[in-house]
Amino acid sequence: MEKVLIITYYWPPAGGPGVQRWLKFVKYLRDFEIEPVVYVPENPTYPLIDKSLVSEIPKNIQVVQQKILEPYSVASIFSKKDTETISSGIIAKEGKQNFLQKMMLYIRGNFFIPDARKFWIKPSVNFLKNLLEEQQIKTIITTGPPHSLHLIGLQLKNELNIKWYADFRDPWTQIGYHDKLRLSKSSQQKHINLEKEVLNSADHIITTSFTTKKEFQNKTSKPVSVITNGFDEEPAENNIQLDKKFTFSHIGSLLSGRNPENLWNCLGELVLEEKSFADDFILNLVGAVSEEVLDSIKAAGLKDHLSLHKYVPHAEAIALQRRSQVLLLIEIDSQETKGIIPGKVFEYLAAKRPILALGPAEWDICQFLEETLAGTFFKYSEEEKLKYHILKLYRKFKEERLEIDSRNIENYHRKALTRNLANLLKQK
Template identity: 55%
Template sequence: MHKVLIITYYWPPAGGPGVQRWLKFVKYLPENGILPLVYIPKNPTYPIVDPSLNKEVPKDLEVYSTNIFEPYNIASFFGKKKARQISSGVIASQDQSTLEKLLLWIRGNLFIPDARKFWIKPSFDYLLPIIKEQQIDTIITTGPPHSIHLIGLALSEHTKIRWIADFRDPWTSISYHKKLRLSKKAKEKHKSLEKQVLQSCDELIVTSETTKLEFEKLTAKRIHVITNGFDVAISTLKPEGLDVKFSLSHIGSMLSDRNPLNLWVAISELLHENKAFKDLFKLQLVGVVGEQVLQSLKDYGIMDNTIYKGYVSHQEAIEFQRRSQVLLLVEIDSQETQGIIPGKLFEYFAAKRPILGIGPKKWEAGDMIIDSKAGVVFDYLNKQELKEQLLNWFNLFLQEKLKVESVHIEKYSRKSLTLKLAQKLLWE
């Protein structure tokens, strides 16, 4: 069997989208002639924890781990909430305190590429003999955090082993990178390390076509697009147990940069103009919500029709998706986010409920929604057509006819995606 060592920071009990990708690949790789082994930190600082995911780790999976030093433990002295936000990339654009500005400057300029850099050397020392003993054929590093790729870089230089770098998100072009208050020297260092990884690895995996086009300008190495996906059989889903109210649900983090004022205006107007809509409409927010978003909901008089659930387990999130009348997907309105495809989109597909997408123009995720006939997409300036769409869906809801007939979504199943990955590992 072809042996692959996967080096990742996020692993159960970590919660959030970062853990799902390789947890699912590991689950299905053995079916495709590949034996995965996993290397993780022993004492990580995860901003979100979901212990229920421990049950999804295959019982016979060989997992290696070593201790990691993370300065976020020191930052927590100034406040655990702020330390978790900085750790997870939750960076406010406005109203930053002096302490937040200082922590961001330290993170961006002293810990390059990120605060997990202190794990690189110990991981190299620990993994070098394991690669030889286990006769590993391929190593895969997955980031962010991008310091994980520097572990792969060091190992490839000393072992000449095949190394594949998996980028779940871009590096220097991701939206929060500009908020790190980087000096000119720090910016150059980030770009230098990014280029070194892109040009030194044997192959690259990215999650969007946009990122592939971006990286093709920096390297001649082969780049494969393997998106995230869903892990449920579509044929088993049935339209039963739906919310009795006209629920519009956003599952996941809705930070202050993702604040679709056009949507709140449209909802506010419908609440004032249509009594039935006011009686039956429910905005459901499941996950972390930014203060500016909550303030906007208050300003537009939507809070009485809003349910804020906070963070829930992954299984609970899926249940919310499947019960919702309409699913909301929102992305930051910027050029840097055009290639961002949120992991929840694929589980939205699997839920087979209409998707309302609001994001930047030329948004790759928006194109996927349209191409799959899974919903509709608007930009941040469109209000009237969005309002009309909500009213149209509401009328269909009243007639018990609200549904979606999506197409070609089976290709996003975790099984199909793992087969695609295995083909790249074994046959090319």
């Protein structure tokens, strides 16, 4: 088998969607005659931990570790909460930032370019040059963010005769929070220059969304391919049954910018207008939820219908999705976010429950929903249509026929997506 080195920061026991992508690729690559070798930090600082994912690492996979200097572990002396916020790329609203957050954002943006994992670049290059030569590995993959990992690939590409694939799970300079990093003009230009150098030096660029592909094609002549995230065959509870209540479930963080007040208002009006709806409705939120979002939900009259859950292990989240009557997919209403395809949408597809999506116009999600018939999309401004749709879903729930007839979801199985990746890797 041909060996391929995968350079990633997120790896079990890290939790969250970032770790799932390459954990699943590694799981299936051997089925396509490719032997993955994984390079990860020995002492990372992960904002989320999910030890259950450790058991999903395939047996006998070579995982190579190297120590990393983590500024976030030092910063946590001052404030664990603020450190995790910045580490995970979650930026508080401008008016909500305290002095420490503002100071840390300025330092993060201007002194750690492209990000705080920059100190892993030099020791990794020195270490991996020997590893690549010793094991005669001719192909490497870097996946970011953190985008400093692409700079490891850039230096290895410049020093060795290797093939390099740069995988972007999120954009770089176009990502929504980039302009909130309090960058100086010179720092912003450094980011632009580094992004350009990576895009024009890698042999192939991989993105997870169609919008990001279009943006990158305007910046490079190198080939750009979309390989989305996906779903896997997850162990399910025996005899899993749908919730008896009319449950709306959202899996993942809901922070200040991702606050669909129109949805809360629609639900609040229906609670007031229909007693049976009020008796049946439950809003499940699983993950971090900001105080601003909670205040909006309570202001809409939904306090007694709210069920909050902190981060839960992946298997538990899958079971909750399959039990839910309706699954919520919510994105910030901004042109900067129309290319974001949350990883959970693919697990939603596998759950085969109706998806209700709210986000920006021309959101990439619309293409998936049209292709799979798995749900319905609404813009933030479509409050009347949204309310009517929720009521229609509720009527079907009461008649015990709230189902969907989804199709083409097999295209997004992790093994099918790994086949697409393997075909790219085998190109001459």
